[in-house]
Amino acid sequence: MVENLRETLLGGQCFSWTEEEPGLFTAVLNEKVYRIRSLEDARADEYLRAYFDLDYDYEKAMREISEKDEILKQAVSKIGMLRMLKQDHFIATISFILSQNNNIKRIKGLYDRFSRTFGHEVEPGYFSFPTKDELKGVCADDYRALGCGFRAPFLVDAVDKADMLDSLEKMDFDSAMEALQTIKGIGPKVASCILIFSYQKREGFPMDVWMKKVMAEYYPGKDSSYFAPYQALSQQYLFSWIRSMA
């Protein structure tokens, strides 16, 4: 099946990548500038191998998701191979707090301003997203000045509590959901995005405004358990699919 790197990188599960020219994706991660055109460029790099979840059997998952029903079959066939990225915990947490009641383009803009304003330059013109230490001492008004709006105090709280993030790795899904939601501005949707796209907890099923439409129209009366054991990947297919029709 055709790898859909563009949808994986630009489709809303992360906000780090820019398509600098057609087919060339660039991001600052792991203290370097990565420039890739395909996953072949990622295989040699240890960080990217984990980041792109290369050890997971996506062919098998896609096959089984397609067999679930006709809608999913259509979605998988149209979208191609989607991966679930394993992002840095802190970056994902801040990113998805920024995502609430927001759109992907504007989230990306905020992410870039975070990097330029609070992060550090790893190559001329290329800035890393700030670490939690770089955001210690940043106040709500500083975040508002970037355009974060009502999310500003949530970001302060997240930085305060960021030390707990690594400990979620070994928690089960429900405990990790609960722990994340002690941070202001993190509810069930944002928490499940963080757990999927940074912790690879594949039972997450984020319900944003797009998914509410999908569920109401195509899966009335059903919930995430219908998609087990591929809740997260099925959700991502339905999300990309419904957005591709808009």
Next chain:
DNA sequence: CACCAGGCCGTGC
């Protein structure tokens, strides 16, 4: 002018 975007918080019942 309205309404929307990978929602959540605070309040009221």
Next chain:
DNA sequence: GCACGGCATGGT
């Protein structure tokens, strides 16, 4: 427990 209004910002 659930329903509802409010919320910063920028785009359509």
